[in-house]
Amino acid sequence: AQSVTQLGSHVSVSEGALVLLRCNYSSSVPPYLFWYVQYPNQGLQLLLKYTTGATLVKGINGFEAEFKKSETSFHLTKPSAHMSDAAEYFCAVSDRGSSASKIIFGSGTRLSIRP
């Protein structure tokens, strides 16, 4: 069965510092991987996704993530945090073999930015 583990329910960084949000997945087949962001009182929106090809994926707002098969990881990074990055971030996995478009979400990481 697929699963997603996000390490750290809350991460706090200073403005301008590196953002690193950790995600590890478990899947019996090569997965599709996603990062979604949820701003306060809003729904989720896609930050980036990995399907095939290049393992370093760039998304919106300066975020990127690297798929590392050997480590079963898909960590999200941003070189320099901005106050507007404060939000909750969800890592998600979709079974490559599934026909149901089912996405399994991690428990989320709340990112706070200190001035």
Add this chain to the structure above:
Amino acid sequence: EAQVTQNPRYLITVTGKKLTVTCSQNMNHEYMSWYRQDPGLGLRQIYYSMNVEVTDKGDVPEGYKVSRKEKRNFPLILESPSPNQTSLYFCASSFAGVVTEAFFGQGTRLTVV
């Protein structure tokens, strides 16, 4: 504008009083689903639908019903709400297929007292 619209955004109700949360999308997506979001648990899928008249249970279907009579609409029905269904609910839609992005509604915060 492409969007998924949920109504209402906020709802307080009493135990046992039937309610419906509506969801509509304007992107001609085949796939629609309902999630509930609870602190520390992330999003858990309640029900999903692959197309009109095709629905199936997700991970936490107990206490919920859905229907898909039209492609654009996917209402969530709570026949007899209980306090443990107090949660934040999201509707999502996407084209059928594994790689597609899911589009989410703004959420419905439900409180059952």
